[in-house]
Amino acid sequence: MSARRYNCTIIGAGASGLFTAARILLQRPGISVALIDSNPRCGKKLMLTGSGRCNFTNSDLKLSAYNTDDPQKLLRSFDRFGSSDAIDFFENVLGVLTTNKGNLYYPATLRAGTVVDALRYFVEEHGAHMINGCKIKELHKNDKGFELITEDGEKILSDKTVIATGGITYPKTGSEGDAKYLLTGLMSFKDFTEFKCSLVPLYPDDQSLKALAGVRIPATVSLIDGKEQTVSSGELQITKDGGLSGICIFDLSGRAVRAMDSGREPVIKINFCNAEPGECCLMAAVRAKMFPERSISAAFSGIIQRTVLDYVLKKTGYKCNMPAKDLSYDDLVKIADALTSFPVKITDYGKASDAQVSQGGVNLASLDDNMQVKKTKGLYVVGEAVNVDGICGGYNLQWAWTSASLCADGIIGDTGL
Ligand SMILES: Cc1cc2nc3c(=O)[nH]c(=O)nc-3n(C[C@H](O)[C@H](O)[C@H](O)COP(=O)(O)OP(=O)(O)OC[C@H]3O[C@@H](n4cnc5c(N)ncnc54)[C@H](O)[C@@H]3O)c2cc1C
Incomplete structure (x- = not known):
């Protein structure tokens, strides 16, 4: 059987992976996108956020709420897709009513499931191929693009690929720090800061x-x-x-x-x-x-x-x-x-299983302004797999939406697709 081929594969269907797919498919409906996740269903960690209510952003976005290796690039990223853009997307594209408690924003239903469903319906209706229960074990690049090898040895091919595998915390949700080994050979160890716990x-x-x-x-x-x-x-x-x-x-x-x-x-x-x-x-x-x-x-x-x-x-x-x-x-x-x-x-x-967020990941400075690995064209990293972490209050999910949005712009802006 010949390997499946896509314009874009996204490894990880959590917050950042789902949002990347949604932003790509909104702007360029014809692109073939596969969203691959080791869990049987997408958005497992997203379901737990905000004690099940999903505090999806904070209208007071400020640098002091974040820890990263490249604060200036982080600021530029929020200028391009900030909290008002996220609220607008939730309300007017996903159809999710929102509510706020001061600067903290939630879906009006106060249920994280509303956000997961809205993202899943949107990407499925716009043609994303959901590949669930599939763990990617290896990632290679050749002159034809990327080759993803699943746990069962199956090959999935794509022109571009996005690492949206999260960090190391709450590993039972599927986030087991895979970005590091998937990127071995595609980045140097200097481009990566070891994952550690935060919000613990x-x-x-x-x-x-x-x-x-x-x-x-x-x-x-x-x-x-x-x-x-x-x-x-x-x-x-x-x-x-x-x-x-x-x-x-x-x-x-x-x-x-x-x-x-x-x-x-x-x-x-x-x-x-x-x-x-x-x-x-x-x-x-x-x-x-x-x-x-x-x-x-x-x-x-x-x-x-x-x-x-x-x-x-x-x-x-x-x-x-x-x-x-x-x-x-x-x-x-x-x-x-x-x-x-x-x-x-x-x-x-506490242990990674008690921590809400990871610090560390692929250094922001090693990515271009659209989250593309500077040394490997066509390879993108988003969300918690990037060396950006925030304090409590919706800052981490905002980073997932921001990085995903910039990545989608990069992918659709590339003349090759
Ligand atoms: C209990 C809890 C509450 C939180 N509450 C909030 C909150 O209210 N507001 C906020 O802003 N942030 C909150 N956070 C943080 C927020 O959930 C994360 O920052 C965010 O989910 C990160 O999104 P992500 O897409 O980068 O990673 P994840 O959501 O972790 O998704 C990564 C996905 O990749 C998949 N995956 C990993 N490796 C592979 C592989 N090799 N092959 C295939 N699939 C793979 C995983 O199964 C997973 O589904 C909370 C976190 C926790 C644990």
């Missing part, structure tokens, strides 16, 4: 935080890595195994992982009160005066969740049943400092 729980050396397992508390957290300090606010969660999680931790986790992998031990300072130390000291002093006969734990329980308060008091050397009237001014300052700047040394981070 962080683990302290101190096991005592297990006492707070299950706690959720609004907090401001600061990551201290040498002279660098990064601050983030939001709900802090303590996992059942004593790890730090929640959006505020996720947003710092990429930096923390890079610090640990470079042999450093970053520290996270937790402000449990979301207040300045002086303000917290005043709040404590007022309550000590209001309730002098109460224990300090009871007197301050209106300021902060009691489990957390008791934990911090004990770690700071105070007995929770000490009468509030016995506290000196120095005690109040010490307690306020601990509540607003509680230090936790970080020594470990």
Whole structure:
């Protein structure tokens, strides 16, 4: 049997692969496109996004929300296809009503399945050939184009090919870091930054935080890595195994992982009160005066969740049943400092199966402005397989749509198709 041949093959039918196909077929309906995925259905990870609601973009696109090797190229990319373009595409091409909570955009149904269905219907109706349950094991280039070899040894041929295989996180969704080996021989190792986890729980050396397992508390957290300090606010969660999680931790986790992998031990300072130390000291002093006969734990329980308060008091050397009237001014300052700047040394981070996004991948600087590998004409890389990762809030999916859109422009702009 002769091998199937397409104008374009896309390896990976996740967010970026589906969007690449949609953008190609919208602008050039006659192109033959095959979307190949190892899963029986497309968009498996996309289904999980935004806790099943799919926070698909953020209208406040800013460089500080991303980590990449080429920030200027990233900015230029968003100028060409930004969040308003994504919202417009969802509304007016895919027919998906959208809604927003501040800068965060979702499908109005608040169901990720709506986005997956809309993309799948669109690409199928526009003639994409969906090849599901098919893992690509090898990729070669010859003078006729690209040769993809499946796990079963079958050959698929194409003029152009797009790597949309994602990163290494949530590997059960099919993203197993295949970009690296598929690109072996087609790029040099200098073009690739090793995949690592980002948006991942962080683990302290101190096991005592297990006492707070299950706690959720609004907090401001600061990551201290040498002279660098990064601050983030939001709900802090303590996992059942004593790890730090929640959006505020996720947003710092990429930096923390890079610090640990470079042999450093970053520290996270937790402000449990979301207040300045002086303000917290005043709040404590007022309550000590209001309730002098109460224990300090009871007197301050209106300021902060009691489990957390008791934990911090004990770690700071105070007995929770000490009468509030016995506290000196120095005690109040010490307690306020601990509540607003509680230090936790970080020594470990969660596994790829716990991380939401990968950092690393094909360097943006090794791709042209349309995501084409500079050294290999006709070969494109999009989405999480590229060395661009964002914080929480729709930034990662926006990168999937942006990179896919630029790639589609490159493919259809090529006179060969
Ligand atoms: C739990 C969770 C929640 C998230 N929530 C959000 C959110 O609300 N907003 C946001 O912006 N981002 C979110 N993200 C991140 C976002 O989902 C990813 O950044 C995005 O899905 C990346 O898209 P992608 O197409 O590059 O990769 P993926 O979606 O990972 O798709 C890659 C596809 O390639 C296929 N594949 C891999 N290797 C091969 C191979 N060799 N052959 C064939 N097929 C292959 C895989 O099966 C997979 O379907 C979340 C991530 C997780 C895990």
